[in-house]
Amino acid sequence: MFDDVRDLYQDVILKHGRRPEHMRRLASFDATAKGDNPMCGDRVQVWVKYGADDTIAETGFEARGCAISIAAGDLMTEAVQGLNRGEVGRLFADFGDMVRTGTCPDCMGLERLKPLSGVHEYPSRVKCATLPWHALIAALDDKQEASSE
Amino acid sequence: MNDMSRHFDVDTIRRQFPILDQKVHGKDLVFLDSAASAQKPRAVIDAMVHAMETQYANVHRGLHWMSERTTDAYEAARDAVQGLLNAADRSEIVFTGNSTAAINLLAHSYGRAILRPGQAVLISAMEHHANIVPWQMLRDATGIELRVADITDAGELDFADFEARLADGRVGLVAITHMSNVLGTYTPVERIVRTAHAHGARVMLDGSQAVVHRTVDVQALDCDFYVFTGHKLYGPTGIGVLYGKRELLDAMPPFMGGGDMIASVSFERSTWAPVPHKFEAGTPAIIEGIGLKAAVDWVRGIGFDAIAAHEATLTEHALARLANVEGVSVVGRAQDRGGVVSFTLDQAHAHDVATLLDRQGIAVRAGQHCAEPLMRRLGLDSTARASFGIYTTTQEIDFLADTLVRVSEFFK
Ligand SMILES: Cc1ncc(COP(=O)(O)O)c(C=O)c1O
Numbered sequence: 001m002f003d004d005v006r007d008l009y010q011d012v013i014l015k016h017g018r019r020p021e022h023m024r025r026l027a028s029f030d031a032t033a034k035g036d037n038p039m040c041g042d043r044v045q046v047w048v049k050y051g052a053d054d055t056i057a058e059t060g061f062e063a064r065g066c067a068i069s070i071a072a073g074d075l076m077t078e079a080v081q082g083l084n085r086g087e088v089g090r091l092f093a094d095f096g097d098m099v100r101t102g103t104c105p106d107c108m109g110l111e112r113l114k115p116l117s118g119v120h121e122y123p124s125r126v127k128c129a130t131l132p133w134h135a136l137i138a139a140l141d142d143k144q145e146a147s148s149e
Numbered sequence: 150m151n152d153m154s155r156h157f158d159v160d161t162i163r164r165q166f167p168i169l170d171q172k173v174h175g176k177d178l179v180f181l182d183s184a185a186s187a188q189k190p191r192a193v194i195d196a197m198v199h200a201m202e203t204q205y206a207n208v209h210r211g212l213h214w215m216s217e218r219t220t221d222a223y224e225a226a227r228d229a230v231q232g233l234l235n236a237a238d239r240s241e242i243v244f245t246g247n248s249t250a251a252i253n254l255l256a257h258s259y260g261r262a263i264l265r266p267g268q269a270v271l272i273s274a275m276e277h278h279a280n281i282v283p284w285q286m287l288r289d290a291t292g293i294e295l296r297v298a299d300i301t302d303a304g305e306l307d308f309a310d311f312e313a314r315l316a317d318g319r320v321g322l323v324a325i326t327h328m329s330n331v332l333g334t335y336t337p338v339e340r341i342v343r344t345a346h347a348h349g350a351r352v353m354l355d356g357s358q359a360v361v362h363r364t365v366d367v368q369a370l371d372c373d374f375y376v377f378t379g380h381k382l383y384g385p386t387g388i389g390v391l392y393g394k395r396e397l398l399d400a401m402p403p404f405m406g407g408g409d410m411i412a413s414v415s416f417e418r419s420t421w422a423p424v425p426h427k428f429e430a431g432t433p434a435i436i437e438g439i440g441l442k443a444a445v446d447w448v449r450g451i452g453f454d455a456i457a458a459h460e461a462t463l464t465e466h467a468l469a470r471l472a473n474v475e476g477v478s479v480v481g482r483a484q485d486r487g488g489v490v491s492f493t494l495d496q497a498h499a500h501d502v503a504t505l506l507d508r509q510g511i512a513v514r515a516g517q518h519c520a521e522p523l524m525r526r527l528g529l530d531s532t533a534r535a536s537f538g539i540y541t542t543t544q545e546i547d548f549l550a551d552t553l554v555r556v557s558e559f560f561k
Contacts, residue, residue: 002505002508002559004174004508005504005508008504017501038517038521039516040515041516041517041531042500042530065500066497067497067560068501122504128500
């Protein structure tokens with residue numbers, strides 16, 4: 001019945017949406033920020049611990065939201081491992097393009113995030129996929145709250 | 150009128166809504182989002198097109214034939230709404246842009262000029278943002294207190310709490326929904342009005358949802374103000390109504406200034422037109438007014454007895470069917486409720502549910518439904534909401550329930 005939503009709900013998304021591996025509050029962390037989408041009620045908080053050279057050593061998140069936002073948060077924590085603020089910013093820009101257009105001209109570093117490209121066919125769901133990123137960027141910028149788009 | 154209601158036939162009704170033939174993702178449209186905005190019958194579409202094609206000019210201004218005819222057609226909408234609400238006088242019907250504009254008008258005009266510092270406005274925990282934010286803005290601007298009456302866990306007004314908040318006699322205005330857009334709960338409006346009046350408070354009812362489903366008689370209710378929005382009543386967007394008792398409207402200052410609302414203007418001073426025009430600055434929503442009249446006539450032609458009976462059947466059917474879908478929890482279990490059913494699904498978030506339903510052609514709303522404080526009160530982040538209209542069928546509800554079973558399997 002739902003074959004045509006498989007591009008959105010790929011197995012990877014369903015798996016990470018159902019059983020996220022990084023959905024946890026870090027016991028010790030250097031930065032944290034919240035993201036909130038009042039239109040739909042999604043809420044997310046991200047914790048970050050830095051390693052050497054201000055790169056990300058560990059990221060954890062908690063989210064109340066749909067499968068897309070939880071999977072996006074979970075995949076994000078994996079994708080940003082070892083990156084610094086500038087690299088995270090560039091990756092998010094590419095990721096944003098991908099979820100809005102479905103393609104990523106230079107998909108460098110986006111391999112793990114590729115399963116989320118199906119979101120582009122569901123414009124109202126794009127912000128579900130980007131909410132955890134907004135929270136992460138806010139945390140890296142020492143803000144407590146993600147500014148809404 | 151009664152002829153049609155005796156022969157209420159949903160297929161006949163559906164044939165009058167051209168959009169119901171549309172396909173969505175290649176599937177038949179199953180439109181279960183009428184509480185957000187209802188679809189339009191042919192009668193409304195035709196009335197609006199006909200006006201634009203044959204009879205259109207600005208109103209209340211021209212001395213020419215077209216303007217006079219258009220003014221008549223537009224003002225006939227006021228008569229239609231007077232009839233719908235059983236208002237004592239046509240001048241008690243003020244046209245606004247929608248319910249939100251009507252409530253803002255009231256908050257600005259009545260709120261700033263009639264309510265006094267030290268007085269309070271009492272709302273409930275199950276209001277739409279449209280009946281929260283204008284009062285908050287009034288509070289922040291004037292120092293008036295904003296009070297909130299709680300609801301019970303069943304999703305009904307906690308009447309003891311409501312009465313307790315009136316007890317000190319400082320509430321000047323009760324502004325409360327007639328029917329919740331999330332829970333489907335009807336509030337006990339007769340009792341609310343009686344109790345509020347006994348404590349010296351005036352009452353505004355937000356009829357955005359209720360007026361679509363039930364007979365509303367503002368004189369029998371004795372409410373002081375009643376607001377609704379045209380687009381939920383099978384009418385066009387861009388037009389809404391503020392009903393107010395004549396003596397209250399007379400005492401209120403205008404909200405917006407401009408053309409149409411004045412008696413005379415000089416640079417020293419202007420004087421106001423009598424109600425309702427005092428509150429209708431600028432060129433009104435002429436075509437929309439004509440469309441609203443067509444909608445009101447059409448709905449009354451079917452009759453609220455027939456509509457209420459049809460929707461009661463649908464609601465009962467939906468509650469029974471959804472109760473049998475594993476993992477579905479319906480939110481709210483008010484005794485007196487209408488065809489708005491919010492629910493959660495254990496296995497999936499409301500957005501995921503809505504996306505999957507949409508792919509089968511089923512349109513439901515998901516999220517907080519412009520009622521964030523209510524969601525918080527219920528301890529929920531979001532719900533999916535199926536809402537029914539005059540054209541909804543039990544087969545559509547069956548399809549919803551059957552599809553939800555598949556949705557929960559998908560996310561298992
Ligand atoms: C109970 C209630 N009040 C107010 C409104 C606001 O209506 P509108 O957006 O047409 O002003 C709505 C609908 O959205 C509603 O359901």
